[in-house]
Amino acid sequence: MLKVLKAGLFTTVQDKGRYGYLNKGVPVAGYMDQFSAVKVNNLLGNPKNAAVIEITMTGPKLKFEAPTYICLGGAEISAKLNEQPIVNYTLVKVAKGDILTYGKLQNGFRAYLAVRNGFETPVVLGSRSYFKGITKKNHVSDGDIIPYSEDTGFQPKIMEMKVNSTFDQTQLGVTPGPEYEMLSDKQLEYLFAKGFTISNENNRMAYQLEEMIPGHEISMLTSATLPGTVQFTPAGKLIVLMKDGQTTGGYPRILQLSDDAINIITQKKFGDKVKFKLLR
């Protein structure tokens, strides 16, 4: 098991997500940056749905209570095992009592920590992904115990992987959302000609964008929303829904981010720039 000495800013356990309950109002949840999380699981030869730890900006301090192999990915937060720096996408053997710490955020926003065979917090409605009202915990706190199984017999096929990170990318590929056609030429121009800044209102539910575009008086009935949906408020604010975002909404859904674009934006933080690009 893993002992949480310090929790970090916002640390959670996440797997692929919770499928099959959207019609009951349960968001999919799951790791925000699927690209990075899948890579760390793959390197460890883990099952597809193995749960990883998602770390946001400021890392935790963790103590391993059983030997296993770990792999880090996503944002680089100056990780050290027993004071020795370790790098992303490289298998690291850990022993009982080893301590993992994080330091300064180098790039990206969300880091992933995977162990051999995944973390074993309780499965609730088919998933281990933390979510308020579904799992007992909605984020990791100081003193938590996160179970995993000891593994000393693992024979890795590959020890490290070269991964081209998405941190420098600012372009978000989008397709038109259901209400795209309601946009005026002027609104479209603002949407695509200019870039946007990530506001400080950003979390696992949604990323709000700083700059406004000319607003609207479109009234629509509440309808389903998805991770990656760009909602457009009457005042002209753009809200990009994320993995914990609510399953229905009443704002026009003007754009839908591609899977790649979701991975890109989830590594952005307050003040970072993005730009929409219409995919055809």
Added chain:
Amino acid sequence: MNLYSISIRSYGPHAILIEWPNRVEEAILENILHFTNYLKEVKLKEDNWEMVPAYNSVTLIYRDAPIDFKKFKAMLIEWYADVWEVQPQQRIVWKLPVCYHREFGIDLDLVSEKLNLTPKEIIQQHTSQNYTLYGIGFLPGFMYLGGLPTQLEIPRRSQPRAKVEKGSVGLAGKQTGIYPQLSPGGWNIIGNCPINMFNVKKEEPCFIKVGDKVQFYEIEKAEHDLYKIEEEVGIYKLEKEVWHA
């Protein structure tokens, strides 16, 4: 059965949206539910589709691979024209107990003042209807109910509360509903329902489904406390009956 024209919209790589006329209407909802059932039970039975109905639409979501929109749209149009050889979804009327005691109905006096109705009249109005469940969203198990008497329409609170108790029954605009968990919220709270609208310990965590009906009935505080305990230990039996349109 397919009385209404529909429009089919692309919604990103993993979803497709089917829309009916832009109205809140019982007959439209019936049409949506019947077609959705046809897709679920017959046409898309094998695959891992999620279907989210809400008011005048249903969104079909497929996460395992991207959807070929043009091809799938053509199939949907064809299926919509079929004779749907499937029973419409059975609709249930759920009878939900609500305690309107001031301990729970913290805005009841304010609502009474604003609507110019006595608390007794508010309760009488609120329990007089069969509400229709048009959607579930916002929170797990949060119901979008239609059919609120016009006399009970009241704007949201100008200052939302940071914490609204689980089970709180509220009024806002044309809507009434129950907060399924402790959460922030701006609705005017008139009572509390001791029944879990979402319970992860149950195989079916949310007993109600879109298209069902809700009827509230008044209970005393002592009954509320009792039902809450019964619900906690899993012996409370909800009253329900089959709805016939």
